[in-house]
Structure formats: structure tokens, C-alpha cells
Amino acid sequence: MKWSKLVTNFSIGCKPVFIPAVGLLLSLLILTLLVPNGMAQFFSSSLASVTQNFGWMIILAVALFLIGLLVIAFSPWGQIPLGPDQTVAKYPFWIWLAMIFSAGYGIALLFFGVAEPVMHYLNPPNLDIDANQLAQQAMQIAYFHWGFHIWAIYGLVGLSLAYFSYRHKLPLALRSCFYPLIGQRINGPIGHSIDVIAILATTLGLATTLGLSVSQINAGLNSIWPSIPLATPVQISIILVLTMLAMLSVAAGLDKGIKRLSVINMSLAIVLLITVAIAGPTLIILERFIENTGLYLSGLVARTFNLQAYSSSDWLGNWTLFIFAWTIAWAPFVGLFIAKISQGRTLREFVFGVLLVPVSFTFLWFSVFGDTSLFLIEQQGSTHLAEQVQQDYSLALFALFAELQLGIWISILAMLLIMTFFITSADSGALVLASLSSGGDLETALWQRLFWAGLLGAIASGLLLAGGLGALQTASILSAVPFTLVMLLMLVALFKALQAEQQRHTILHETSPNYDAMSWKARLKALNKPTSKQQLDQFFDQTLIPIVNQVVASMQQQGWQIKMTLDPQKTQLELRVEFDDNAQSPFIYGVVKRQLTDNSMSVYHADVYLNSGPQAIDLYGWDQESIAEDIIKHFEAYLAFQQQSKLNLPWQT
Structure with a gap:
């Protein structure tokens, strides 16, 4: 097969990917709407089964992703550029870092920044720990859940896509990452299946994000106007409105839609961070930020391989597995975005940029929101904040605002930020899903992007009807299991390609004639x-x-x-x-x-x-x-x- 035919096969690959993926997703949606109680029971039993039988695999796989990226960064492979040998980076270094910084963030930090440390403090996995160390343990768990491992997941997918696309001119599609393993068969059923799995994982991961965001918006509206109940019909109404706005953003195009809203996102997030840092115990926040970062680094290996094998608890499935699986489901979406902006960077620059910059900001965010919340509960006896978090995670952020007496304006600001995150996630998610379902073509038709934006809103609504947060959590974990296997093979393929690259360099050097050409x-x-x-x-x-x-x-x-x-x-x-x-x-x-x-x-x-x-x-x-x-x-x-x-x-x- 000629190389031009290989590229052509990708451009006509819509039907073998689009139809099966949409068929499976619509089947899930229809079943959820027709038998919500039955689907809720299915999700509940599936979560227990996956946690028991596949939890070890997901934890081990994420550890391997991190180790693999570090090996690449510290090896001679780290000097290889993402593109031809003389490629110049597309974006200046600091702008590139800023774009990475905003890539994987959305509702996660807003939703879990307060809720997770407080829940680990109130319901610690280690009951034997001294009471004086509960807050420190809670922050260490939050650091672990949102630290290097999360960004290793994003980094592996992004690096593989960028390497095979820019370095070897394969289309920017998940199947391209498997050429070293299956060759031309990436154009056949195996390649189509890889893209279908990626679409299913991405769609359910994005639907989980959208579902979490509307539950938090509902909580914000309830905190300002108590007459608005915390109820599924209200959340589905919010999804409908925001999905329509997301479709308008899709129609506006990349520069006028996602680009402008991303700038707004970052500005609002920084304002929110600074406001809470000043209103909270600022000095204590800084001290704990430094101490917790050191403890995280020193205990990284032990926490990585902690499967709670000697205890009987559902804590692992409710927290670590959910967060890792959710991230794996998001990986094609975030990875594709990072790949698009990283042309010209070396593999070493890519790995360190993806791991260090976002993780540093994550730790700062959790220190400001998490340590402030724990200080109020532990030192000032804020029982109201603890009760609100235990009642509903989505209430946590607004309960903190109330304790700090920041006023209604900060709640409105937070809701605006959540809304813009929803719209940008749905907009850029629709772009990525349309690209994946078209064989890697980034210039997709408007109707495709609008279709995927609408389907994301519909699936998020369906999952809320089928069990709320629990169904969203289970959907992410279920979709992540097959994609975890895909990512493990992706890591093997990447190493195999890099070995071939090293072999090529050695042979070219050894076989070059020893003469001065001129x-x-x-x-x-x-x-x-x-x-x-x-x-x-x-x-x-x-x-x-x-x-x-x-x-x-x-x-x-x-x-x-x-x-x-x-x-x-x-x-x-x-x-x-x-x-x-x-x-x-x-x-x-x-x-x-x-x-x-x-x-x-x-x-x-x-x-x-x-x-x-x-x-x-x-x-x-x-x-x-x-x-x-x-x-x-x-x-x-x-x-x-x-x-x-x-x-x-x-x-x-």
C-alpha cells in the first residue's frame, strides 16, 4: 500500500468508527431512559465487580505510565523532537506551559478542592492514625490523587499522539499510536475498534464532568436562592441550557469560541484562588503547601502501590479508582489537545512540562481550598462546613464561601467559572469526538461537532436519571477498563518505536561513508x-x-x-x-x-x-x-x- 493511500484511508474512516460508537452510546442512553432503576442497579453491581477484579490493574497501569514517561525523559530518547529533526517549536515556551496548565483543568478542582480533603479528614482510610495527623493525611491523599499520576495518564496519550503524528506524519488519531504493533491493520477492524473504545471512554468521561458541574451549579443556586431545590430535574434543565450555549460556541469556531472562553476560565480561576488565599489563613496555607509537597514526594512509591489488600473497604473504589479511571476516560480528550500544541518540543521538554507545571498548580489549589477548609473545621470548630460536605460534595465549595463570609458575589463568580468550564469542555470535547470519529481529521463538519455536543448533554442527563453521582462515577470506571488496556499497549508501541528510532540513528551513523562530501x-x-x-x-x-x-x-x-x-x-x-x-x-x-x-x-x-x-x-x-x-x-x-x-x-x- 502506498503512503498516500494510507492517509486516504484515514480520511474515509468515518463510517466504520462513527456508526458503531454512536450506536453503542445511543443504546446506553435509551436503556438508561427506559429503565433507569434497572440501569442504576447495573451500575452499582458493575462498580463492585470492577473494583474487586480490575482495581489492581488500573493502579498498576497508572504507575507504569508514570515510570514509562520518566524513563523516556531521562534517557537519550529525551532529545528527540516532536517533528522532523530541525523542527522549531510552534509556541514560545512560557505560552506553551500556560496552555498545558489550562488543558486538563475544569470542574475537577472546583468540585473536589474542598470536598476531598474534608471527606478524607472526616472518614479517613487509616483509622489507626493519630488525631493530630488526620489533616495531614487528608491532604496527602488529595495530593496523591491529583499529582503526577493524573498527568502521567494525560502525558502518555498526548506524547504518543504527538510523536507518531509530527515525527512520523501519521494522522492525529489514536490508532496511529499502534502502527509499530499492527502495521497497516490500523486501517482495518482493529484500528476502528481502538478509536471506538477511545470515543466511548471520552464520551462517558466528559459526561461525568458535565454531570458533576451541573450538580455544583445547582448547589450554588440553592445557596443563593434556597427556593431552588437540589434536584435532578433542575440539573437536567441546567444541562439543557448550557448545552445550547456550548453548541453556539461550537458554531462560533475554535478561535472565537474555545479560545476566548479559555482566557475567561483562567482569569476567573486565578481571581477565585487569590480571594480564598487572602481570606483564609494565608501563612498556614503556605507552610502546609511546602510541607505537604515534601511529604508527597517522599511517600510517592508507597502510595502508588497501596491497594488496601489487607483491609475490606470500598474506599479505594470510591476515591482512587474513580479519580484514576475518570482521568483515563478523559485522556484522549486532554491528550489530543496537548499533542496539538506541542509540535517541535523535545520528548524531555514535553514530559517535564506536562508533569511539573500542572502538578505544582494543583498542589497550590488544594492547599488554598483544602487546608483552609481543614483549618476551619479543626481549629475553629466549623461543624456546618463538615455537615454540608458530608451531605453533598457539590455543596462543599459554597459552604466554604459562607464560612469565610465572602458574600454572594464570590458564589456567583464560582458559578460563572463552572458554567464556562462546562461550555469549553462540551465544545472542545465535541471537536475531539468529531475528529476521532472521522479518522483523525481535525477539519470536521459543523454538523458533526454539533451532534457530539448535543449527545454529550443527553448522556450526562441520562446518567443523572440513572443514579446521579454514583452512576456518573461508575460509568467513568467502566469505560476506563478497556481503555486502560489500550493505553498499556500504547506504551509498548511507543517504546518499540523509540527503539527503532535509536537503531536508525546508530545505523545511519555507522554506515555513513567517511569522506568529506564537498x-x-x-x-x-x-x-x-x-x-x-x-x-x-x-x-x-x-x-x-x-x-x-x-x-x-x-x-x-x-x-x-x-x-x-x-x-x-x-x-x-x-x-x-x-x-x-x-x-x-x-x-x-x-x-x-x-x-x-x-x-x-x-x-x-x-x-x-x-x-x-x-x-x-x-x-x-x-x-x-x-x-x-x-x-x-x-x-x-x-x-x-x-x-x-x-x-x-x-x-x-
Whole structure:
């Protein structure tokens, strides 16, 4: 199969993915609406079964994701860029970090920032701990649940997508990450099944997020206007309104919709954080932030592998498994976003950027909201706050505002933030789901994005009818089990591809002839770069094109399937050698004209590129013999790698 056909197969992959995924989701929705009590019972029994039989697998898998990313970052692989060798990062470093910082955050921090530390304090998993250490233990658990492991999940999916898409020019789809394992079969039923599983996990994960957000909005409205009850019909009405707003955002497009709302999100979140930090015990917050961070790092390994194997409790399923599974279900969504903004970064930059920056902000957020809440309960005896959290997690944030006497305005601000998070999650989620169901095509039709935005709202409503928070929690865990297996295979495929990359580098280095490709006269001439396009055109016409034609003619005489193409404007020349073996990609040696401007002065290059991207070679000034030797040198290295490599990947040039 030719490489162009591989890409074409992705572009027409909508029906094999879209129809099964939508069919399964609609079946779930219809069953939930027709027999809500039966589905609620099904969710309850399924949660117990999954926790008992697959809890260990999810915990172990997340640990492996983190270990795998750290191995990549600290190994020589860390220097590999996400793109061709000479790729320049698409975004400046600090802007890129800021975008990562906002990628995986939404309702989670607002919903659990107060509720989780308080619940771990009131109902600790370790009952033998000293009463004076309950608050510290509660914060350590919250740190563990929202620390490196969460972002290792996002990071693995994002890194795999970015690596295979930008480095090896595969479509930006989950199935691309499995090319090292199944090859061209990513275009068949196996590849379709991978994308279907990703869509199911993403949809249920997003529906869980939307369901949690509307329950918290309902709690905020109730705190301001007690006449508005905490009830499922109210929450479904909120979903209907916000889904309509999300669809308007979808229709507005990426820049006018998601981009503007994301700026609003970050601004409101920072205002909320600073306000609570100032109103709370500021000095204590800072002290506990530093101490808890140190304790988290020192106890990371022990907590990672703690499965409560010697105790009988549903605590693990209610907390650790739910949060990890929820994150796994979110991983295709967040990972795809991170992949889109990370072109040009090295693997090491990617791993450290994804792990360090968001985790640091997470710890600060939990210190401000969690430690403030624990201080009020422990030191000032705030029984009202504890009772509200125990009654309903969604009441926690607004109960804290009431204890701090911040006024109605802060509750309104928080509800606005939750609403914008809902809209941006539904909008960007619809974009990602439309892309996944279209084989990785990011330029999807508007009707597809609107359809997915509406379906997300409908499924969130259905899950609320089938059991509220418990059904949402179970749906995330159930959807995460198969995708956990997918991610484990993704990690294996990534390591296999990186090993092939290392092998390629070694072989190319060992097989490169030991000669100076340019004569000293040519090297001296090449130092004087052309300052006009006419000079470069003359080099193409009189030197480059004639010698490439000679190489092509000589190779054709020896039976190679080779041809040279030149675009009509004569700005790009490409030599391509095809092979009868469909699994082997063609050898490509291209030269492109490039203008560089510095301080109002322009110079022109004749830059070389191969399958792997630009090679930092400017041919201008080379004589014909040196150019021919360079072409043959790279072709020899290509053949040597193909003969010795066991992986037979499509980018081995």
C-alpha cells in the first residue's frame, strides 16, 4: 500500500468508527431512559465487580505510565523532537506551559478542592492514625490523587499522539499510536475498534464532568436562592441550557469560541484562588503547601502501590479508582489537545512540562481550598462546613464561601467559572469526538461537532436519571477498563518505536561513508550565500537539476523504481525510490528553496530533506559530484537500515 493511500484511508474512516460508537452510546442512553432503576442497579453491581477484579490493574497501569514517561525523559530518547529533526517549536515556551496548565483543568478542582480533603479528614482510610495527623493525611491523599499520576495518564496519550503524528506524519488519531504493533491493520477492524473504545471512554468521561458541574451549579443556586431545590430535574434543565450555549460556541469556531472562553476560565480561576488565599489563613496555607509537597514526594512509591489488600473497604473504589479511571476516560480528550500544541518540543521538554507545571498548580489549589477548609473545621470548630460536605460534595465549595463570609458575589463568580468550564469542555470535547470519529481529521463538519455536543448533554442527563453521582462515577470506571488496556499497549508501541528510532540513528551513523562530501573549493564557495533569488534559480537550473537527472537515469538502468518531480515554480525538487514491498516506505531525497531574512537582509538556501524531515544541509555552492555522492550516501544508509531493522516501520529513512 502506498503512503498516500494510507492517509486516504484515514480520511474515509468515518463510517466504520462513527456508526458503531454512536450506536453503542445511543443504546446506553435509551436503556438508561427506559429503565433507569434497572440501569442504576447495573451500575452499582458493575462498580463492585470492577473494583474487586480490575482495581489492581488500573493502579498498576497508572504507575507504569508514570515510570514509562520518566524513563523516556531521562534517557537519550529525551532529545528527540516532536517533528522532523530541525523542527522549531510552534509556541514560545512560557505560552506553551500556560496552555498545558489550562488543558486538563475544569470542574475537577472546583468540585473536589474542598470536598476531598474534608471527606478524607472526616472518614479517613487509616483509622489507626493519630488525631493530630488526620489533616495531614487528608491532604496527602488529595495530593496523591491529583499529582503526577493524573498527568502521567494525560502525558502518555498526548506524547504518543504527538510523536507518531509530527515525527512520523501519521494522522492525529489514536490508532496511529499502534502502527509499530499492527502495521497497516490500523486501517482495518482493529484500528476502528481502538478509536471506538477511545470515543466511548471520552464520551462517558466528559459526561461525568458535565454531570458533576451541573450538580455544583445547582448547589450554588440553592445557596443563593434556597427556593431552588437540589434536584435532578433542575440539573437536567441546567444541562439543557448550557448545552445550547456550548453548541453556539461550537458554531462560533475554535478561535472565537474555545479560545476566548479559555482566557475567561483562567482569569476567573486565578481571581477565585487569590480571594480564598487572602481570606483564609494565608501563612498556614503556605507552610502546609511546602510541607505537604515534601511529604508527597517522599511517600510517592508507597502510595502508588497501596491497594488496601489487607483491609475490606470500598474506599479505594470510591476515591482512587474513580479519580484514576475518570482521568483515563478523559485522556484522549486532554491528550489530543496537548499533542496539538506541542509540535517541535523535545520528548524531555514535553514530559517535564506536562508533569511539573500542572502538578505544582494543583498542589497550590488544594492547599488554598483544602487546608483552609481543614483549618476551619479543626481549629475553629466549623461543624456546618463538615455537615454540608458530608451531605453533598457539590455543596462543599459554597459552604466554604459562607464560612469565610465572602458574600454572594464570590458564589456567583464560582458559578460563572463552572458554567464556562462546562461550555469549553462540551465544545472542545465535541471537536475531539468529531475528529476521532472521522479518522483523525481535525477539519470536521459543523454538523458533526454539533451532534457530539448535543449527545454529550443527553448522556450526562441520562446518567443523572440513572443514579446521579454514583452512576456518573461508575460509568467513568467502566469505560476506563478497556481503555486502560489500550493505553498499556500504547506504551509498548511507543517504546518499540523509540527503539527503532535509536537503531536508525546508530545505523545511519555507522554506515555513513567517511569522506568529506564537498571539496575545499566547493566549501569555500558555499560560504558566500546567494542574496538574490536569481542566483539560487541559476544553481537549480545549471547544477542541481542536471546532476539529479543523471543519478535518476543511472539508477533506472540498474532497475530501481525511481523518479524525480519538480513543482511548476521550480521551488522544490524531490527524488523518490519506490519498492514492491508495500510495507516499506519510499526513499525520499528532496531539495527546497528557502528564503531567510535577518536585519532586513535576505539569503537563500537549497535545503535538503528526507522522510524524517529537514537535514540541516544547504546544497548551494556544492559541485555536481558532491551532490551525487550525498544522494547515494543517504540511499546506502537507508538500505542498510531496512535490511537490519526488525520493525519495518513506515518512517525508516
